[in-house]
Amino acid sequence: MSAVSAPLLALRGIAKSFAGVRALRGVDFDLQVGEVHALLGENGAGKSTLIKVVTGAHQPDGGSIEILGQKIEYLSPALTRHYGIACIYQQPALFPDLTVAENIGLRLEPSKPLRRVDWAGRRTRAADLLKRIGANISPESEVRSLSMPEQQLVEIACALGSGARIVIMDEPTASLTQKEQHLLFAVVRDLRKSGVGVIYISHRLEEIFQLADRVTVLRDGQSVGTNAVDDINENKLIQLMVGREVSHIYPPGESAPGEVVLELRGVGCKASGVRGVTLQVRAGEILGLAGLVGAGRTELGRVLFGLTPADSGEILLNGKPVAVTSPQDAVNRGIAYVPEDRRRHGVILEMPIAHNMTMAIHQRIFPGTWLRFGAERQLALDYIRDLAVKTYGPEAPGGSLSGGNQQKVSLARWLATKPKLLILDEPTQGVDVGAKSEIHKIVRRLAKDGLAVLMISSDLPEVLGMSDRIGVMRGGELVSILPGHSDAHTVMAAALGQRGPGGSA
Amino acid sequence: MSSPTSSPPGWKAALRSHEFILLAVLMAEWVSFYFAGTHHTSHGTFGFGTADAQADILRHTVEIGLLALVMTPIILTGGIDLSVGSVMCFSEIVFGKLWRDAHMPIPIAATGALLTGAAAGGLNALLITWLRLPPLIVTLGTYSIFRGLAEAVTRGADVFAEFPASFTFLGEKSWLGVPVQVYVFVVVAIAVWLLVHRTTWGRSFRAIGYAPEGTRFAGIPVERRLALAYVLAGTVAALAGLIYASRLNQVTAADGTGYELAAITAVVLGGTSIFGGSGTVHGTLLGWVAVAVLSEGLAYANLPRELGGMLTGVLLILALSASILPKVLSNWRARRHTGTSTSQPPPPAST
């Protein structure tokens, strides 16, 4: 960590507004040579906007950008490449129809249009880069055939190959497996060693403490503090982010499980790789489902919801065997599924909140298919009040809400079906801390009211804090069921397949 | 990207104003053609401003109006149906064949035609939902095949004509001064309006248009909803074909050529987004009437009728630009504001 006089990147008073809404109001930030500088903040704090300013995707309304002490008047995506800035976005910005080699080529080669494409050169370079980061991906495979983490690795290979001096990583580990995460960390440390500055954005505090040198917290479009990680602790960071001391995030569980609502006997689905899952969920119980990404948890959720129907085993609801072959079946039988990808699957952004909330109960609230606007509005108002959705009214489009409030709308849609079983898939992913805590309270309350909850989550503290029991999946199978008060180590060990207490690998 | 939060959105207002502007255009057309295309003589009034002329404008365009009506739900789902003109023609041919060559009574032949239309719509729906193919290419395929079949069945030349009066009343007679087919049209229009604006089906069309996957995740049977839209389009296309056949008292393999584009024009002009989701049936009706009055009114005003097509094209671009221009302008302004001067890259770092 060498403190060079001119920082790699220095931002002073960066401001940016969208349609009158001030997303950034004077952000200061600097990045030194050979430093990993973490950027932290709630959703909507302005992290993504700041990144887009640095990569030239947005033009700032005010403030100055300096690179190695030189003032930059204008930045565009083409120019940032020139300045040696590379960015790994949360959603991989790749070309799905093209091969990995070509993806890397298009990023790294000069943008002169009238030059011959060196196909062999592209392949070797891609192979080299992928090898450097330890990714086992063929340069010839099409990106669309890759999994999300694999695509992320291709992004990282691009950044590496660009010889960038400033590398921005926007939640790079969100969808990586443990192993890939370790590889990534190794790559980041490598980069740091070679003098590259890394801006590292993550919600996972433990990663920041593992990896970063300094951390800057953004709140409401302003930087509220930059500290060396050695000088700060988790509690302090969270306090900076939310602007208040957070005593405990997880509401206490008062488990009084009732009768068995859902019982699975050897349920499997070839198409999605779920194999022989046997479990029970009782009324009033929260069953947390932990595991690594790709362990088959979301897939199990989708099997239960009829999106990819089970082809083996038995599903029993309230003791009766049922066949769930479509989402409609699931809804009719009282199964609700709050999906993982809120913006694509959970809420229709262009439609009013009220319409979103009634989508799953068309048959019930609109008998004979005729719309009843009054009833719909009343229902929406009730849920807006109940779940404390922050909005100006039921007619507000879903897209006008923040992530957490969108999640509440998604939740309201499914609560309106009066389900017996509620499946939550990553209920608080990408949700800011305040809303996260509110959602936890709601879920806890629902369970108390007798709902059976199956909660899929990659956020280990969440699983530990919320669950009455914890199921751990690995490779499409349910490998163990642990009590709710298990410790993180036990759950992780089961997820990773290590033999541990209670684990039965 | 931070999303702006509290403050009611402007898109609804814009949508509303779109229809008002269209209504104003229509009124302007009507008034100017009334003055330019009507003449009074000692024998009475002639030209555009007569009930007959208005009725004829409706009669001449009712088929396109029907196609536009049922194209609306399809475009709301984010789809498109290029095959309606061909399906309309092929259904007519089936009708002609059944009546003339199979000697079936008119009602049975007409039912046969409607079933053919429904089946053709069903084929579109099947390919779109089952194989998850883009509607544009599916209906491009069915567009060619139904036109091709129509030509093959008629050997490119056979013509069905001289239908009995029990059939031609549909296209030629009037009740209470209003052409018979207009009653049919009004019934279909009300039905489609109710379907789109007052039922959960219509709500689902929009949802599918905005987010097909999201709709599936909400437990709505997307395939069945899509199938309804396409089967409805096929059936009503066949109905339009029957009206067309009875109005002209003939059926040929060239009927309905280019009608699909005329229908799409009316829908898009009416403010329905080609990407799906937003749009209204009354907007489509306005778009359809605006085009119909324009193209026929010009002839009454002794102006070249080709002008109508040109103005339709221009109107279409204007309607689209109007909805998008404020955004584009603010973008440009923003870009100008930041300037475009590029500074020298910094010297290579020596680390």
Place this chain on the structure above:
Amino acid sequence: MKRNLMLLLAAGLALVACSKSDSNAPSGGGDKKPVIAMLPKNKANAYFISCSKGAQDAATALGVDLRFDGPTKTDPSMQTQIVEGWINQGVDAIAVAAEDKASLSTALKKAQSKGIKVLSYDADVLPDARTFFVNQATPEGIANTLVDEAARIMDGKGEFAIITASLVAANQNVWIAKIKERLAKYPNLKLVTDPLPSNDDKDQAQQQAATIMNAHPDLKLIMAICTPGVPGAAEAVKQAGKVGKVHVIGLGLPNENKDYVHAGVTDSVVLWDTGKLGFLTVQVANALVKGTLKAGDKEFKVGDTTYKIDGDNILLGEPTIFNKANIDKYDF
């Protein structure tokens, strides 16, 4: 949304109310210049363009207002639409060349019921839908001339094909029937296929001709009985390199075929004076409006020329054969 709909309904009602208040005229006829509307099958077709020139001459001479309008391609529905527009405009006379008998006749009867004088020219409609048909040539005249010409070129034997406008075209269908009758005289002439429709489109005629030459390698002659068909067929023969092997004759305008006739691709074209056809049509229409010509009259005089009326057919005269020898003398 609701308010919108209300407005829409109000507008619709207003529209109907306005138009209802206008009275329907029982008859046409004018206190000013009579208006004569003339509908060609296809206003882009050189044949009808040449017709319209003659018609305009007559209109200028008579001091009537001529409206010449039609589709720019084969389109029976457009024809009906245009005629119905004229009815609403209250023109005094309508003269039509029908693409399709059945569909146009309905509209024309409506015109008659409103007192508009109706006549047809070039291609007839149903007899009860018009007063007179200005017949450019008797079907027998055309058919016999064409078949005799074909027999002469083919030495009385061999295969030939016919390219027609469309299979609905009224006049062409009559000619085809008469051609078939005339063929009885030449037992060795073989019509190889049903007439091929070209939709009054030169390119399509060319494609049809190319196809038929492929299908029947021994074909000796192509007879095109619509004007765009002749140059179309000739071009096909030329491109196939079969000049001299496959002969082309037909009903065609001299100007469109001069080059082919001189190049020896087309042997001869048969036609009447199209300008005169237009001229006579407007004359007849005007006489009907003025009341100087009535159904049942036996002849019709224009200046010094007297035209014979056969039933309700006003005859233009005999067609002319244009060939290498005389084609340069004509310009239409």
Place this chain on the structure above:
Amino acid sequence: MKKHFREWSVAAALGFILVALAVFAPPFYHPQPLLSLVTYEAPTLIVAVGMATIIICRQIDISVGSLFAVCGVCGALLLDRGWPCLAVLPVSMLLGALMGAINGGLVAGLGLPSIVVTLATMVTWAEALRWLRQGVLVNVGHAQWFGFTQGEGQLTIVITALVILLINAVGLRHLAAGRFIYAVGTNAEAARLAGLRPRLITFLMFVRLGTLTGLAAFLAAVQAPTLQPKPDNGLELKAIAAVVVGGVAISGGRGNLWGVFCGVLLLTVVSPISPALVYLGIPSYWGKAIQGAIILLAVVADGWRARKQKF
């Protein structure tokens, strides 16, 4: 082989028909009618080349039929005035480029959906042409086959089309610019982040299609001594169909010009004007139905493969 399965299967279908013709109907290979057929469809190939790249770029242009007619008529009028072919050709291409630029400007500049923009310009140009020319034939006379003999003229046209195909196919594969088109088509936002200019590229694609259409129109205009102005020539759907049959995905980013070439040939061989049908004893009025069946078959095959891949 596996990678270009789609292109190979179209080529195989084409090969199958060509072999069947060789066995059952050798007269199909008589040079003259075959050359005429190929010449007649050469302009379609040129337009399809432009259309393919527009679709790869995830846009669509349904105004090419009108552009084609306008360029053809303007070119023919100039030829009729005695302009030499070499002077008319650039004018025709320039006019096409200009009209393409209007499409491109509206699509790339204002961000309007291409299908609606080109629907509007299609109607506008078509009606303008009808209005101004009233469908009257234009004499090209002396300029038929560029003033060459028929054989030379036909060969010139066919070779021009093939050269255009070759240049574009190679460029699309081996020039960086070609790859940029794929990049924009598969993910415009990613292309922007990678430093490309998607709007500019989209705009240029429309200009390019317009230019190629102008060229194609000129090559069609000199094929006969007179030109019939036909704005509703259906060229747009013909070109799109050939492109789709040739394996270019309508969703952009996938496909190549060799597939498109096979698609054009396949549809040409079975077209209603093709001697192939006649020789195989199929009435020509089945041509369109067969073309339709091929298009539908190609579409269904795509869907089937995608469906199978998913599971």
